[in-house]
Every structure is written in C-alpha cells, then in structure tokens.
Amino acid sequence: MKHPVDIHVGKRVRHRRWMVGMTQQQLAEKVGIKFQQIQKYETGMNRVSASRLWDIADALEVPVAFFFEGFSESADANFAMTEGEPGLPGDILSDREALELVRSYYAIPENQRRRLFDLARVLSDVA
Template sequence: MPHQVDVHVGKRVRHRRWLVAMTQQQLAERVGIKFQQIQKYETGANRISASRLWDIAEALEVPISFFFEGLQETAKDAGKDTAEKSGVPVDLLGDKEALDLVRSYYAIPENQRRRLFDLARVLSDVA
C-alpha cells in the first residue's frame, strides 16, 4: 500500500502537470524516463527519489516545496468525511474537471473574469 506522503506528492505532480497542460509523455521526456514511470509516481505506487523530484520540479518550473504544500492538512483530513468540510472535496487538486475549470478561468480576460467570479459567488449563495 502506498505511503500517504508518496500519494500526496504524486497528486501534486499530476496537478502541476495538468495546470501547465503537459502530458505524461512530455514530462517523462524532459526528465529522461518513460511515461509509465510518471504514471506510477502520480498514483503514489512508486516513490520519487530526491534527485528525480528535483528534475521534475525543474521540468514543471516549481520549487520542490510545491510538492509538499498541503501535506499537513491532508494528514489531518484523512479520517474526516467531505460533508464535514464545508462541501469542498478533500482532493480538489486531484479532480481533473476542477483543474480544467481553473485553467479556463485564468484564460479569460481579467475584467470578464472578475464579473464571472461575482456571478459564481451570487449563484453559490442562492443554492
């Protein structure tokens, strides 16, 4: 069974890769490994060595600390039900649809993005 830290780091790799619209194959080529290894890293099935994490961080243009952000919250929330946490899923970063929505949101011009944000806030208050 994968260790919780390996799963978290793998999810953060996948999250960043999705945000920059990079495929597993592209990341693997930049790091010098096969894409199947990236798949194993992202699921937490295989641990990422320190040197490999360094290479992945450079390829994804983030500091290594990025992969550990939110780790303490993940550990605290491990036993809690999502309903206990304000209706937001624990693994929001692992949700491809949510990441696609964020990427699309930031592609909208700023003035229109602000109006869309205000509309979303009003709609969520109504629901």
C-alpha cells in the same frame, strides 16, 4: 502499501502537469526517464526521490514545496478537509471537471474573469 505522502505528491505532480498541458511522455523526456515511471509517481506506486522531485519541479516550473501543499498528516489521504473550507474534499484538484474549470477560467481575459468570479460568489452565497 502506498504511503499517503507519496499519493499526495503524485496527485500534485499530475495536477500541475495537466494544468500546464504537458503529457506524461513530455514530462518524462524533460526529466530523462520513461513515461511509465511518471505514471508510477502520479499514482503513488513509486516514491519520488529528492533529486527526481527537484527535476520534476524544474520541468513543471514550480518550487518543490508545491508538491506538499495541502497535505495534512492527520487527514485521510483521500478526502482531507481543506483548511478553512469545511465540507470540501481536499482532493478537489484530482477532479477532471474542476481542473478543466480552472484552466478555462484562467484563459479568460482578466477583466472578464473578475466579473465571472464576482458572479460565482453571488451564486454560491444564494445556494
């Protein structure tokens, strides 16, 4: 049986890898393992050792703590509620559309991004 922590860490690995535009093969090469092992980590089938997590964090340019952000022991692993945001699934970053939106958002120049953010806020307040 998969452990909720392993599932969460795997999702965070996949999220970060996707956000930086890296394939499983590329990450595996940087870490020195086969891409199938990355697949197993990302699905939570295999537990990531501390030293391997260190290597993955280094390859993805994030602190090790990044992989544990948002995990709540008492929360359901599939739909943990995010702190301060009732009604939002905690796993929103596993949604491909949400990830594409975030990636596109950060590709917009900062001044235009700020205006888009303000517009989105107004629209969500009205909804």
